[in-house]
Amino acid sequence: SILVTSSRNRALLLDAGEGVARSLYERGFRVRDLEVVVVTHMHGDHVLGLPTLVMLAKNYEKTQLRVVIHREHLESTKNLLKIVGVDYENVALMTSVKRGDVISVGGFKLTFTESCHTQPTLAVRVEAESTCVVYSSDTAPCKDVVELSRNCHVLVHEASGYDPIAHVHGHSTVEDALRTALEAGVEKLVLVHYYFEKPPLKARRELGVDVYLAHPGEEIVV
Incomplete structure (x- = not known):
């Protein structure tokens, strides 16, 4: 999960x-502080925290929570909340989106495309106050993610895969993420979604992009 805040x-x-x-x-932070939650796809490590957020919004914070989800997963998201016994009606305000959609919410402009994963998955470009952040979500090397990231300040890109099987499972290696960042012309590349071992980090500033290996709770100022 990635929290994006503005000034x-x-x-x-x-x-x-x-x-x-x-x-x-x-x-x-509290749930009421969130303008929106974007759920990029239905794999557990991207969505299983949503029921708790909705429950907190309803039972403790007495607020509504806007949720943006891939149109292919709208009903699955509702079913997930039902299965775990979370009453989302009038609490979780769900909006479905697809490739090419652009929405504005709470001062953020969100532009969506498809990443290249094993199920329909959103990549999202977030723009606010003349600053731009792109989140690849889970993806193998993907031209649409490159285009979405063009001339952005920060690309948050997954690096959970290892050769030679990464692409088979819809994931990227560190080198894949770096190539995407360089082709898109971003200023900073933030590597996320690695598992138990930190990925080998060979990138350097002289390649034209600052590279960060994100850690839980780390703050990066743009």
Whole structure:
């Protein structure tokens, strides 16, 4: 999960993995602080924290939560909330989107495309206050993600795969992420979604992009 905040104290959440509610609370954020939660796809590490966020919104914070989801997964998201016993009616305000859609919410402009994963998955470009951040979500090397990232300040790109099987499972290696960043002309590349071992980081500033290996709770100022 990635929290994007603006200087105007507005915030949005990109994906809702397990334990995200606790992480937000530990850092002084509440569900009511979120303008929107974008759920890029239905794999558990991206969506299983959503029921807790909705429950907190309804039972404790007495607020509504706007959720943006791929149109292919709208009903699955509703079913997930029903299965775990979370009453989302009039609490989770769900909007479905597809490739090419552009929406504005809470001072953020969101542009969506498809990443190249094993199920329909959104990549999203977030623009606010003349600053741009792109989140690839899970993806193998993908031209649409390159185009979405053109001349953006920051690309948050997954690096969970290892050769030779990464692309088979719809994932990217560090080198894949770096090539995407260089082709798109971004200023900063933030590597995320690695598992138990940190990925080998060979990138350097002289290649034309600053590269960061994200850690839980780390803050990167743009």
